[in-house]
Amino acid sequence: MRRFTMTIDGRGVESAQHFDVIDPATEQVCGRAPECSPEQLDAAFAAASTALRGWSGLAPERRGKALAAAADALERQTAELAAVLTAEQGKPLAQARAEIGSAVRWLRHFAGFTPNREVVQDDDVAFAEVLRRPLGVVAAITPWNFPVSLAFWKIAPALAAGNTVVVKPSPYTPLTTLRIGELLRGVLPDGVLGVVSGGDALGARLTRHPAPRKISFTGSTATGRKVLSAAADDLKRVTLELGGNDPAIVLDDVDVAEIAPKLFRTAFANSGQVCVAVKRIYAPRRLYADLVDALAHEAVTARTGDGRDPETLLGPVNNRPQLDRVAALVSDALSRGAVAAAGGSRLARDGYFFAPTVLAGAEDGMPVVDEEQFGPALPVVAYDDVDTVVERANASHFGLAGSVWGEDVERAARIAGRLDCGTSWVNAHIALAPHIPFAGAKWSGVGTENGRWGYEEFTQLKVEYVAGGSPARRRRSEPTTAAGRH
Incomplete structure (x- = not known):
């Protein structure tokens, strides 16, 4: 060893x-x-x-x-x-x-x-x-x-x-x-x-x-x-x-088929173990069922397994305490009326594997929505009014990041500007670079x-x-002597 x-x-x-x-x-x-x-x-x-x-x-x-x-x-x-x-x-x-x-x-x-x-x-x-x-x-x-x-x-x-x-x-x-x-x-x-x-x-x-x-x-x-x-x-x-409990607000003008894979990748990156990953999605009620179905399709088709397998997209949860926490949050959500559109339980195999889980019927007030799950479990919450959903997204002790997704980029940017967090993205998430500052608000x-x-x-x-100005400025302001004129 x-x-x-x-x-x-x-x-x-x-x-x-x-x-x-x-x-x-x-x-x-x-x-x-x-x-x-x-x-x-x-x-x-x-x-x-x-x-x-x-x-x-x-x-x-x-x-x-x-x-x-x-x-x-x-x-x-x-x-x-x-x-x-x-x-x-x-x-x-x-x-x-x-x-x-x-x-x-x-x-x-x-x-x-x-x-x-x-x-x-x-x-x-x-x-x-x-x-x-x-x-x-x-x-x-x-x-x-x-x-x-x-x-x-x-x-x-x-x-x-x-x-x-x-x-x-x-x-x-x-x-x-x-x-x-x-x-x-x-x-x-x-x-x-x-x-x-x-x-x-x-x-x-x-x-x-x-x-x-x-x-x-x-x-x-x-x-x-x-x-x-x-x-x-x-x-x-x-x-x-x-920590973060980063919301993604989906607007009513999106193409669900286009954004669902992007939302899935930024929610389940590193099996959800990213401080700034999408932790909760707010979806307009008109598109809610379609978005849940599209995310569930991504989840059930994502290869979960040993990271040494080149076909693996999602690896295990890193440690047993975190696996137990994710399992407890999902179990609690299911007991409160949420439905696992995909996943919902630990995989029956060696290793700390939890099936990539998409939770429909999730609501604010459920711990899986209000807390940072930090694992492969994603609650999707329905909303009816944009102004209200911004308030709901901001009603958190956390304020690391958030994103807004919409075809009308100017509208999406205005809404993203109202998120109470260190970074707000429009039609993107987890966009990080060494030259861009990264900071959190609140907790x-x-x-x-x-x-x-x-x-x-x-x-x-x-x-x-330096009182009297810089040495260079003082030299420039000194009177020129007769000797200096030669």
């Missing part, structure tokens, strides 16, 4: 204790990961603190070259990394390869990113410039649904800004991140990127450790509250990308990831103020 090592100060580090990682498609152990001790966590942060001065002192272009080299190193090992990712996370190999590709894309984007110079005053009174300085050591905590891509949403901008990073992946999916740490030894300077692994106790120690000045966390809202509370004691900066997060805005989350704003 393959064992992976942590990366601390550019070296591979074993641990006295290890934990098993389960392949969700087989329920068998697929690898072992080290359980980071308190002393090893201290060593990882000490190495990151030592490396900080040299790394932050490099010119941005030199840091960019190192990030580009890291992108090249990961790209060369895409096949190996994707195989490990599929084994521990469950997603189909093609999607695992795409996830490694997204890490490469984020690294290359921030390798070439240069923040704009911001001069806010330049006159005879004063010269004032806003600068961006690195915060210091960053602790990154990543989830099990996209352990690689979401790690690099944090790592790439943090390193580009001159910080050093210690990353802790979820104990359900630590192996690919550990392997990435192994591959990047010698590519990045020692101590610049540390990778540690362990359970919830390690996460708690990491957030309370005095070394990091910034915590960047992606995960559940409940855990995000704990991270925020722990960080508050030391006034650490935080970015929290938390869905604190702070911003990606783009210039995400980069600035890893910086401390500093103002440099």
